[in-house]
Amino acid sequence: xxxxxxxxxxxxxxxxxxxxxxxxxxxxxxxxxxxxxxxxxxxxxxxxxxxxxxxxxxxxxxxxxxxxxxxxxxxxxxxxxxxxxxxxxxxxxxxxxxxxxxxxxxxxxxxxxxxxxxxxxxxxxxxxxxxxxxxxxxxxxxxxxxxxxxxxxxxxxxxxxxxxxxxxxxxxxxxxxxxxxxxxxxxxxxxxxxxxxxxxxxxxxxxxxxxxxxxxxxxxxxxxxxxxxxxxxxxxxxxxxxxxxxxxxxxxxxxxxxxxxxxxxxxxxxxxxxxxxxxxxxxxxxxxxxxxxxxxxxxxxxxxxxxxxxxxxxxxxxxxxxxxxxxxxxxxxxxxxxxxxxxxxxxxxxxxxxxxxxxx
Ligand code: MRU
Numbered sequence: 484x485x486x487x488x489x490x491x492x493x494x495x496x497x498x499x500x501x502x503x504x505x506x507x508x509x510x511x512x513x514x515x516x517x518x519x520x521x522x523x524x525x526x527x528x529x530x531x532x533x534x535x536x537x538x539x540x541x542x543x544x545x546x547x548x549x550x551x552x553x554x555x556x557x558x559x560x561x562x563x564x565x566x567x568x569x570x571x572x573x574x575x576x577x578x579x580x581x582x583x584x585x586x587x588x589x590x591x592x593x594x595x596x597x598x599x600x601x602x603x604x605x606x607x608x609x610x611x612x613x614x615x616x617x618x619x620x621x622x623x624x625x626x627x628x629x630x631x632x633x634x635x636x637x638x639x640x641x642x643x644x645x646x647x648x649x650x651x652x653x654x655x656x657x658x659x660x661x662x663x664x665x666x667x668x669x670x671x672x673x674x675x676x677x678x679x680x681x682x683x684x685x686x687x688x689x690x691x692x693x694x695x696x697x698x699x700x701x702x703x704x705x706x707x708x709x710x711x712x713x714x715x716x717x718x719x720x721x722x723x724x725x726x727x728x729x730x731x732x733x734x735x736x737x738x739x740x741x742x743x744x745x746x747x748x749x750x751x752x753x754x755x756x757x758x759x760x761x762x763x764x765x766x767x768x769x770x771x772x773x774x775x776x777x778x779x780x781x782x783x784x785x786x787x788x789x790x791x792x793x794x795x796x797x798x799x800x801x802x803x804x805x806x807x808x809x810x811x812x813x814x815x816x817x818x819x820x821x822x823x824x825x826x827x828x829x830x831x832x833x834x835x836x837x838x839x840x841x842x843x
Contacts, residue, residue: 484649484654484655484663484692484695484696485696486516486695491507492611492615492649492653492654493506493507493536493541493649493650493651493652493653493654494506494536494541494544494545494548494611494653495611496548496604496608497520502551502555502604503520503521503522503552504520504521504522504527504545504548504549504551504552505518505519505520505521506518506519506521506530506535506536506545507519507536507650508535509534509535509536509537509650509688510533510534510535512650512687512688512691513687513688513690513691514789514795519535521545521548521549521552522552523552523553523556524549524550524552524553524556524566524569524570526552527545527546527548527549527552527570528549528569528570528573530545531545531546531549531570531573531574531580532573532574534682537646537651537684538577538646538647538650538651538652538723539577539578539579539580539651539723539724539725539726539760539761540579540614540618540651540652540653540657540758540760540761541650541651541652541653542573542574542577542579542580543577543579543580543582543583543610543614543760544583544607544610544611544614544653546570546571546573546580546583546584546587547583547584547586547587547603547606547607547610547611548607549566549570550563550566550567550570550584550587550591550603550607551600551603551604551607553566553567553570554591554599554600554603555600558596558597558599558600559596560592560596563588563591563599564588567584567587567588570584571584574776575774575775575776576725576726576734576773576774576775576776576809576810577725577726577761578725578726578760578761578762578763579725579760579761582760583610583760586606586610587603587606587607587610590602590603590606591603591606611653612653613760614652614653614654614758614760615652615653615654615655616824617758617759617760617824618649618652618653618654618655618656618657618660618758618824619654619655619660620824620825621655621657621660621661621756621757621758621822621823621824622655622656622660622661622663622664623664624661624822624823624824624826624827625660625661625664625721625754625756625822625827626661626664626665626668626670628661628719628721628752628754628822628827629641629661629662629665629670629672629719630665630668630670632718632719633665633670633671633672637671638671638672638673639665639670639671639672639673639718639719640672640673640674640675640711640716640717640718641662641672641673641674641675641717641718641719641720641721642674642675642677642708642711642712642717642719642720642721642742643658643659643662643674643675643676643677643685643689643720643721643722644677644679644685644705644708644720644722644735644736644738644739644742645677645679645684645685645689645722645723645735645736645738645739646679646684646685646687646688646689646692646723647659647689647722647723647724647756648688648689648692648693649692650688650692651688651723652758656692656723656756657723657724657756657757657758657761657822658721658722658723658756659689659692659693660756661721661756661822662674662693662698662721663696663698666696666697666698672698672699673699673700673701674689674693674698674699674700674701675700675701675703675707675708675711675716675717676689676690676693676700676701676702676703677702677703677704677705677707677708677738677742678702678703678704678705679705679736679738680705680738680783681778681782681783681807682782684736685702686702690702705738708720708741708742708745709741709745709748709749712745712746712748712749712751713745713749717746717749717751718751718752719751719752719753719754720742720743720746720751720752720753720754721754721755721756721822722735722736722739722742722753722754722755722756723735723755723756723757724755724756724757724761725761725810726761726762726763726766726769726773727755727757727761727762727763727769727821727830727835728762728763728766728767728768728769728772728773728815729762729763729764729765729766729767729832729835729842730767730768730769730815730831730832731815731818731821731829731830731831731832731834731835732767732768732769732770732773732812732813732814732815732830733755733757733769733812733813733815733818733830734769734773734775734810734811734812734813735755735810735811735813736809736810736811737808737809737810737811738811739810739811739813740811740812740813740817743813743817743818744817746817746819747817752819752820753813753817753818753819754818754819754820754821754822754827755813755818755820755821755822755830756821756822757821757822757823758823758824759823759824759825759839762835762839764842767832769812769813769814769815770812770814773810773812775808775809775810775811775812776808776809776810777806777807777808777809778807778808778809779807780804780805780806780807781805782805782807783805783806783807784799784800784801784803784804784805785797785798785799785800786798786800815830815831818830820834821834821835823838823839825838825839826838
Protein backbone atom coordinates (compact mmCIF):
# COMPACT_ATOMS: atom_id res chain seq x y z
CA UNK A 484 0.00 0.00 0.00
CA UNK A 485 1.10 3.58 -0.50
CA UNK A 486 2.26 6.09 2.10
CA UNK A 487 2.42 9.60 0.62
CA UNK A 488 2.40 8.05 -2.85
CA UNK A 489 5.29 5.62 -2.18
CA UNK A 490 4.40 1.89 -2.23
CA UNK A 491 5.41 -0.05 0.89
CA UNK A 492 5.03 -3.49 2.32
CA UNK A 493 5.05 -4.05 6.06
CA UNK A 494 8.25 -6.15 5.86
CA UNK A 495 10.98 -6.03 3.24
CA UNK A 496 14.64 -6.82 2.68
CA UNK A 497 16.81 -3.70 2.69
CA UNK A 498 17.66 -3.04 -0.98
CA UNK A 499 20.93 -1.34 0.05
CA UNK A 500 22.59 -4.32 1.74
CA UNK A 501 20.37 -7.10 0.35
CA UNK A 502 20.03 -8.97 3.65
CA UNK A 503 18.83 -6.95 6.66
CA UNK A 504 15.09 -6.86 7.26
CA UNK A 505 13.03 -3.68 7.51
CA UNK A 506 9.77 -3.29 9.41
CA UNK A 507 7.63 -0.45 10.70
CA UNK A 508 7.66 -0.15 14.48
CA UNK A 509 3.91 -0.53 15.10
CA UNK A 510 4.28 0.36 18.79
CA UNK A 511 5.05 3.96 17.67
CA UNK A 512 1.96 4.41 15.50
CA UNK A 513 -0.16 6.46 15.04
CA UNK A 514 2.19 9.14 16.36
CA UNK A 515 5.40 8.22 14.56
CA UNK A 516 6.17 6.23 11.43
CA UNK A 517 9.53 4.67 12.22
CA UNK A 518 11.35 2.02 10.21
CA UNK A 519 13.42 -0.52 12.16
CA UNK A 520 16.32 -2.58 10.82
CA UNK A 521 16.48 -6.21 12.00
CA UNK A 522 19.93 -7.80 11.74
CA UNK A 523 19.75 -10.86 14.04
CA UNK A 524 17.26 -13.59 14.86
CA UNK A 525 17.06 -12.21 18.40
CA UNK A 526 15.99 -8.82 17.03
CA UNK A 527 13.34 -10.53 14.89
CA UNK A 528 12.08 -12.47 17.92
CA UNK A 529 12.00 -9.30 19.99
CA UNK A 530 10.05 -7.48 17.26
CA UNK A 531 7.39 -10.21 17.33
CA UNK A 532 7.29 -10.57 21.13
CA UNK A 533 7.11 -6.83 21.80
CA UNK A 534 4.54 -6.36 19.02
CA UNK A 535 6.67 -3.99 16.97
CA UNK A 536 5.18 -6.29 14.34
CA UNK A 537 1.88 -8.02 14.97
CA UNK A 538 -1.06 -9.50 13.08
CA UNK A 539 -1.04 -13.19 12.21
CA UNK A 540 0.24 -13.11 8.59
CA UNK A 541 2.91 -10.50 9.30
CA UNK A 542 4.20 -12.43 12.31
CA UNK A 543 4.62 -15.43 10.00
CA UNK A 544 6.52 -13.44 7.36
CA UNK A 545 8.82 -11.78 9.91
CA UNK A 546 9.52 -15.16 11.52
CA UNK A 547 10.48 -16.51 8.08
CA UNK A 548 12.94 -13.64 7.64
CA UNK A 549 14.10 -14.27 11.22
CA UNK A 550 15.13 -17.76 10.08
CA UNK A 551 17.20 -16.12 7.31
CA UNK A 552 18.96 -13.90 9.85
CA UNK A 553 19.58 -16.91 12.10
CA UNK A 554 21.19 -18.85 9.26
CA UNK A 555 23.52 -15.97 8.41
CA UNK A 556 25.01 -16.40 11.89
CA UNK A 557 25.04 -20.21 11.96
CA UNK A 558 23.65 -22.43 9.20
CA UNK A 559 24.18 -25.73 11.03
CA UNK A 560 21.18 -28.00 11.47
CA UNK A 561 21.48 -27.85 15.26
CA UNK A 562 21.43 -24.03 15.35
CA UNK A 563 18.63 -23.85 12.78
CA UNK A 564 16.38 -26.19 14.80
CA UNK A 565 17.16 -24.28 18.02
CA UNK A 566 16.49 -20.83 16.52
CA UNK A 567 13.28 -21.99 14.83
CA UNK A 568 12.03 -23.41 18.14
CA UNK A 569 12.83 -20.10 19.83
CA UNK A 570 10.99 -18.09 17.13
CA UNK A 571 8.01 -20.43 17.40
CA UNK A 572 7.64 -19.62 21.10
CA UNK A 573 7.36 -15.84 20.62
CA UNK A 574 3.54 -15.75 20.40
CA UNK A 575 1.14 -18.64 20.98
CA UNK A 576 -2.23 -18.02 19.30
CA UNK A 577 -1.61 -16.97 15.68
CA UNK A 578 -0.99 -20.15 13.69
CA UNK A 579 0.82 -18.37 10.84
CA UNK A 580 3.93 -18.19 13.02
CA UNK A 581 4.23 -21.96 13.32
CA UNK A 582 3.04 -22.43 9.73
CA UNK A 583 5.79 -20.19 8.33
CA UNK A 584 8.53 -21.76 10.46
CA UNK A 585 7.42 -25.29 9.52
CA UNK A 586 7.48 -24.27 5.86
CA UNK A 587 10.98 -22.82 6.20
CA UNK A 588 12.24 -25.97 7.94
CA UNK A 589 10.64 -28.22 5.34
CA UNK A 590 12.49 -26.27 2.63
CA UNK A 591 15.83 -26.10 4.49
CA UNK A 592 16.32 -29.43 6.25
CA UNK A 593 17.45 -31.17 3.08
CA UNK A 594 19.47 -28.20 1.84
CA UNK A 595 23.23 -28.28 2.43
CA UNK A 596 24.25 -25.77 5.15
CA UNK A 597 26.34 -23.80 2.63
CA UNK A 598 23.25 -23.19 0.47
CA UNK A 599 20.80 -22.51 3.27
CA UNK A 600 21.01 -18.73 3.49
CA UNK A 601 20.15 -18.20 -0.18
CA UNK A 602 17.41 -20.83 -0.04
CA UNK A 603 15.95 -19.25 3.10
CA UNK A 604 15.74 -15.74 1.60
CA UNK A 605 14.09 -17.19 -1.50
CA UNK A 606 11.50 -19.07 0.58
CA UNK A 607 10.81 -16.12 2.90
CA UNK A 608 10.33 -13.97 -0.20
CA UNK A 609 7.83 -16.48 -1.58
CA UNK A 610 5.93 -16.49 1.74
CA UNK A 611 5.74 -12.68 1.64
CA UNK A 612 4.70 -12.56 -2.02
CA UNK A 613 2.06 -15.25 -1.54
CA UNK A 614 0.63 -13.45 1.47
CA UNK A 615 0.31 -10.22 -0.50
CA UNK A 616 -1.37 -12.07 -3.38
CA UNK A 617 -3.73 -13.96 -1.05
CA UNK A 618 -4.80 -10.78 0.70
CA UNK A 619 -5.43 -9.10 -2.65
CA UNK A 620 -7.59 -12.08 -3.65
CA UNK A 621 -9.47 -11.85 -0.32
CA UNK A 622 -10.14 -8.23 -1.22
CA UNK A 623 -11.52 -9.18 -4.64
CA UNK A 624 -13.90 -11.74 -3.12
CA UNK A 625 -14.86 -9.66 -0.09
CA UNK A 626 -15.60 -6.48 -2.01
CA UNK A 627 -18.62 -8.22 -3.56
CA UNK A 628 -20.14 -8.59 -0.07
CA UNK A 629 -19.85 -4.85 0.40
CA UNK A 630 -21.06 -4.10 -3.12
CA UNK A 631 -24.15 -6.23 -2.47
CA UNK A 632 -25.11 -3.86 0.39
CA UNK A 633 -24.54 -0.71 -1.67
CA UNK A 634 -26.95 1.13 -3.89
CA UNK A 635 -30.09 3.24 -3.64
CA UNK A 636 -27.99 6.14 -2.40
CA UNK A 637 -27.22 4.30 0.82
CA UNK A 638 -23.82 4.42 2.50
CA UNK A 639 -22.56 0.99 3.56
CA UNK A 640 -21.44 0.81 7.18
CA UNK A 641 -18.85 -1.85 7.98
CA UNK A 642 -17.68 -2.58 11.52
CA UNK A 643 -14.23 -4.04 12.14
CA UNK A 644 -12.31 -5.04 15.23
CA UNK A 645 -8.57 -4.79 15.96
CA UNK A 646 -6.26 -4.29 12.98
CA UNK A 647 -6.45 -6.69 10.08
CA UNK A 648 -5.16 -4.19 7.55
CA UNK A 649 -1.92 -4.07 5.55
CA UNK A 650 0.05 -3.50 8.75
CA UNK A 651 -1.12 -6.92 10.01
CA UNK A 652 -0.14 -8.70 6.79
CA UNK A 653 2.53 -8.18 4.14
CA UNK A 654 0.23 -6.01 2.02
CA UNK A 655 -3.49 -5.16 1.59
CA UNK A 656 -4.68 -6.75 4.84
CA UNK A 657 -7.34 -9.37 5.34
CA UNK A 658 -10.47 -7.66 6.73
CA UNK A 659 -9.44 -4.29 5.28
CA UNK A 660 -8.63 -5.54 1.76
CA UNK A 661 -12.33 -5.64 0.73
CA UNK A 662 -12.76 -2.21 2.31
CA UNK A 663 -9.85 -0.73 0.33
CA UNK A 664 -11.21 -2.24 -2.88
CA UNK A 665 -14.72 -0.96 -2.18
CA UNK A 666 -13.29 2.51 -1.60
CA UNK A 667 -11.26 2.29 -4.85
CA UNK A 668 -14.41 1.19 -6.68
CA UNK A 669 -16.17 4.33 -5.52
CA UNK A 670 -18.64 2.56 -3.23
CA UNK A 671 -19.92 4.97 -0.59
CA UNK A 672 -18.78 3.28 2.61
CA UNK A 673 -17.92 4.13 6.18
CA UNK A 674 -16.06 2.02 8.71
CA UNK A 675 -16.80 1.77 12.42
CA UNK A 676 -13.40 1.10 13.98
CA UNK A 677 -13.48 -0.61 17.38
CA UNK A 678 -10.76 1.01 19.48
CA UNK A 679 -9.74 -2.54 20.59
CA UNK A 680 -8.61 -2.25 24.15
CA UNK A 681 -6.26 -2.94 25.72
CA UNK A 682 -3.60 -2.23 23.06
CA UNK A 683 -5.86 -0.09 20.88
CA UNK A 684 -4.89 -1.64 17.55
CA UNK A 685 -8.15 -0.27 16.12
CA UNK A 686 -7.72 3.33 17.28
CA UNK A 687 -3.96 3.37 16.69
CA UNK A 688 -3.46 1.23 13.57
CA UNK A 689 -6.72 0.64 11.68
CA UNK A 690 -7.75 4.28 11.99
CA UNK A 691 -4.24 5.35 10.88
CA UNK A 692 -4.43 3.08 7.84
CA UNK A 693 -7.90 4.24 6.85
CA UNK A 694 -7.03 7.89 7.38
CA UNK A 695 -3.88 7.48 5.25
CA UNK A 696 -6.00 6.05 2.43
CA UNK A 697 -8.88 8.49 2.72
CA UNK A 698 -11.48 5.90 3.77
CA UNK A 699 -14.28 7.47 5.86
CA UNK A 700 -14.24 5.98 9.35
CA UNK A 701 -15.13 6.64 12.97
CA UNK A 702 -13.42 5.16 16.03
CA UNK A 703 -15.86 3.81 18.62
CA UNK A 704 -15.42 2.35 22.09
CA UNK A 705 -15.40 -1.43 22.00
CA UNK A 706 -18.72 -1.56 23.81
CA UNK A 707 -20.53 0.57 21.21
CA UNK A 708 -20.91 -2.14 18.55
CA UNK A 709 -24.06 -3.76 19.97
CA UNK A 710 -25.80 -0.41 20.27
CA UNK A 711 -24.88 0.54 16.69
CA UNK A 712 -26.20 -2.78 15.41
CA UNK A 713 -29.49 -2.40 17.33
CA UNK A 714 -30.02 0.92 15.57
CA UNK A 715 -29.32 -0.33 12.03
CA UNK A 716 -25.97 1.45 11.84
CA UNK A 717 -23.96 -1.62 10.81
CA UNK A 718 -24.57 -3.40 7.49
CA UNK A 719 -21.90 -6.01 7.96
CA UNK A 720 -19.01 -6.92 10.23
CA UNK A 721 -15.67 -8.00 8.73
CA UNK A 722 -12.86 -9.09 11.04
CA UNK A 723 -9.57 -10.88 10.55
CA UNK A 724 -8.40 -13.92 12.45
CA UNK A 725 -5.35 -15.43 14.08
CA UNK A 726 -6.45 -19.04 13.66
CA UNK A 727 -9.44 -20.82 12.13
CA UNK A 728 -10.07 -24.47 12.95
CA UNK A 729 -11.15 -27.04 10.38
CA UNK A 730 -14.74 -26.78 11.70
CA UNK A 731 -14.70 -23.00 11.27
CA UNK A 732 -14.18 -21.75 14.83
CA UNK A 733 -12.38 -18.41 14.80
CA UNK A 734 -9.74 -17.12 17.21
CA UNK A 735 -9.33 -13.37 16.98
CA UNK A 736 -8.59 -10.35 19.14
CA UNK A 737 -10.37 -10.30 22.48
CA UNK A 738 -13.88 -8.88 22.08
CA UNK A 739 -14.53 -10.43 18.67
CA UNK A 740 -16.90 -13.02 20.19
CA UNK A 741 -19.08 -10.29 21.73
CA UNK A 742 -19.37 -8.60 18.31
CA UNK A 743 -20.44 -11.90 16.78
CA UNK A 744 -23.10 -12.35 19.48
CA UNK A 745 -24.45 -8.87 18.90
CA UNK A 746 -24.37 -9.40 15.13
CA UNK A 747 -26.37 -12.62 15.44
CA UNK A 748 -28.95 -10.94 17.70
CA UNK A 749 -29.40 -8.17 15.15
CA UNK A 750 -29.24 -10.18 11.90
CA UNK A 751 -26.03 -8.45 10.86
CA UNK A 752 -23.75 -10.63 8.67
CA UNK A 753 -20.50 -11.48 10.47
CA UNK A 754 -17.67 -12.31 8.01
CA UNK A 755 -14.15 -13.44 8.81
CA UNK A 756 -11.34 -12.76 6.31
CA UNK A 757 -8.91 -15.62 6.42
CA UNK A 758 -5.95 -16.54 4.20
CA UNK A 759 -5.31 -20.30 4.03
CA UNK A 760 -2.12 -19.82 6.07
CA UNK A 761 -4.38 -19.00 9.04
CA UNK A 762 -6.36 -22.26 8.86
CA UNK A 763 -5.16 -24.83 11.38
CA UNK A 764 -6.31 -28.12 9.86
CA UNK A 765 -4.97 -30.03 12.90
CA UNK A 766 -7.60 -28.72 15.33
CA UNK A 767 -11.40 -28.78 15.26
CA UNK A 768 -12.75 -27.39 18.54
CA UNK A 769 -11.39 -23.87 18.86
CA UNK A 770 -12.51 -23.37 22.45
CA UNK A 771 -10.78 -26.52 23.64
CA UNK A 772 -7.77 -26.59 21.37
CA UNK A 773 -6.53 -23.06 20.59
CA UNK A 774 -4.08 -21.67 23.18
CA UNK A 775 -5.07 -18.15 24.20
CA UNK A 776 -2.22 -15.73 24.80
CA UNK A 777 -2.28 -14.15 28.27
CA UNK A 778 -0.51 -10.81 28.03
CA UNK A 779 0.77 -8.49 30.73
CA UNK A 780 -1.88 -6.84 32.93
CA UNK A 781 0.05 -3.61 32.41
CA UNK A 782 -1.55 -3.36 28.95
CA UNK A 783 -4.91 -2.97 30.74
CA UNK A 784 -3.84 -0.79 33.66
CA UNK A 785 -1.62 1.55 31.63
CA UNK A 786 -2.60 3.67 28.64
CA UNK A 787 -0.12 5.34 26.30
CA UNK A 788 -0.91 8.45 24.31
CA UNK A 789 0.31 11.84 23.17
CA UNK A 790 0.32 14.67 25.67
CA UNK A 791 -0.63 18.26 24.80
CA UNK A 792 3.07 19.17 24.48
CA UNK A 793 3.60 16.42 21.88
CA UNK A 794 5.47 13.99 24.12
CA UNK A 795 4.36 10.35 24.25
CA UNK A 796 3.49 9.29 27.79
CA UNK A 797 1.99 6.34 29.63
CA UNK A 798 -0.48 6.83 32.48
CA UNK A 799 -1.95 4.29 34.87
CA UNK A 800 -5.76 4.21 34.98
CA UNK A 801 -6.23 1.89 37.99
CA UNK A 802 -4.09 0.90 40.97
CA UNK A 803 -5.58 -2.63 40.82
CA UNK A 804 -4.10 -5.68 39.15
CA UNK A 805 -5.54 -6.73 35.78
CA UNK A 806 -5.95 -9.91 33.74
CA UNK A 807 -5.37 -9.71 30.00
CA UNK A 808 -6.49 -12.59 27.77
CA UNK A 809 -5.50 -11.33 24.31
CA UNK A 810 -7.81 -13.43 22.11
CA UNK A 811 -11.17 -15.16 22.21
CA UNK A 812 -12.83 -17.87 20.15
CA UNK A 813 -16.00 -17.23 18.17
CA UNK A 814 -17.80 -20.52 17.56
CA UNK A 815 -18.42 -21.31 13.90
CA UNK A 816 -22.21 -21.17 14.42
CA UNK A 817 -21.94 -17.37 14.88
CA UNK A 818 -19.87 -16.83 11.72
CA UNK A 819 -21.78 -16.03 8.53
CA UNK A 820 -18.85 -17.16 6.42
CA UNK A 821 -15.13 -17.07 5.71
CA UNK A 822 -13.53 -14.93 2.99
CA UNK A 823 -10.47 -16.79 1.71
CA UNK A 824 -8.18 -16.27 -1.27
CA UNK A 825 -10.17 -18.95 -3.10
CA UNK A 826 -13.57 -17.40 -2.43
CA UNK A 827 -16.19 -17.26 0.32
CA UNK A 828 -17.53 -20.32 2.14
CA UNK A 829 -19.61 -21.27 5.16
CA UNK A 830 -17.63 -21.61 8.40
CA UNK A 831 -17.94 -25.39 8.42
CA UNK A 832 -15.69 -28.33 7.62
CA UNK A 833 -17.63 -28.96 4.40
CA UNK A 834 -17.45 -25.29 3.49
CA UNK A 835 -13.68 -25.18 3.95
CA UNK A 836 -13.16 -28.47 2.13
CA UNK A 837 -15.23 -27.21 -0.81
CA UNK A 838 -12.53 -24.56 -1.33
CA UNK A 839 -9.54 -26.64 -0.20
CA UNK A 840 -10.37 -30.18 -1.43
CA UNK A 841 -6.70 -31.17 -1.17
CA UNK A 842 -7.23 -31.18 2.63
CA UNK A 843 -9.85 -33.95 2.46
O1 MRU B 1 -2.45 -9.26 18.96
P1 MRU B 1 -2.45 -8.88 17.51
O2 MRU B 1 -2.50 -7.41 17.27
O3 MRU B 1 -1.33 -9.58 16.77
O4 MRU B 1 -3.80 -9.49 16.98
C1 MRU B 1 -4.18 -9.36 15.66
C2 MRU B 1 -5.60 -9.61 15.49
O5 MRU B 1 -6.25 -10.22 16.28
C3 MRU B 1 -6.18 -9.14 14.24
O6 MRU B 1 -7.45 -8.65 14.45
C4 MRU B 1 -6.34 -10.22 13.31
O7 MRU B 1 -7.36 -10.14 12.51
C5 MRU B 1 -5.40 -11.12 12.87
S1 MRU B 1 -4.26 -10.41 11.77
C6 MRU B 1 -4.97 -10.27 10.20
